[in-house]
Amino acid sequence: MNTLTKTLATITLSLSTIGMANAADSLFAADESVSSKLCVVAAQGSKIQLHKSIKDSGLSKRYIAENVTCNDQNILAFVQDYAKDPDEMNNALTNGKFNTNVEIIDLAAANTKK
Numbered sequence: 001m002n003t004l005t006k007t008l009a010t011i012t013l014s015l016s017t018i019g020m021a022n023a024a025d026s027l028f029a030a031d032e033s034v035s036s037k038l039c040v041v042a043a044q045g046s047k048i049q050l051h052k053s054i055k056d057s058g059l060s061k062r063y064i065a066e067n068v069t070c071n072d073q074n075i076l077a078f079v080q081d082y083a084k085d086p087d088e089m090n091n092a093l094t095n096g097k098f099n100t101n102v103e104i105i106d107l108a109a110a111n112t113k114k
Contacts (some may be wrong), residue, residue, distance in 0.1 A: 034059070039070035043082040047092050065093045 034057045041053045054061060059068075070078035076093065080086045 035068045035070070038064060038068055039075060039078055042075060042079045042089050042093065043070075045084045045089055047088065050089065050092055061093055061095060 038050075038053055038057060038059075041049050054064065057064075065074075065076055068075040073081070076090050079089045079093070083089050
């Protein structure tokens with residue numbers, strides 16, 4: 001009987017830990033506003049759902065990319081922080097114009113070569 005109790009307690013603890021770990025990664029809309037729903041859909045990473053949500057909202061991708069904020073961040077920055085594949089989602093929002101590559105040019109070295 002003691003072994004059965006220990007086994008059940010271990011299984012229960014394991015399952016509850018797994019459930020809490022999965023719940024920690026979920027995002028939800030704070031309210032029923034269009035922008036909140038767009039933020040959640042964009043962060044979830046489904047381009048099909050994002051396209052459907054944009055179409056349902058009646059807003060343009062450009063307007064969303066420039067004006068929608070999520071948790072006091074621009075939607076592109078929010079997606080960059082919380083999405084599983086942020087570059088793909090941000091490219092979907094900006095029609096492929098989103099780029100995280102930064103080129104650094106040494107201006108002092110460029111000016112001395114003249």
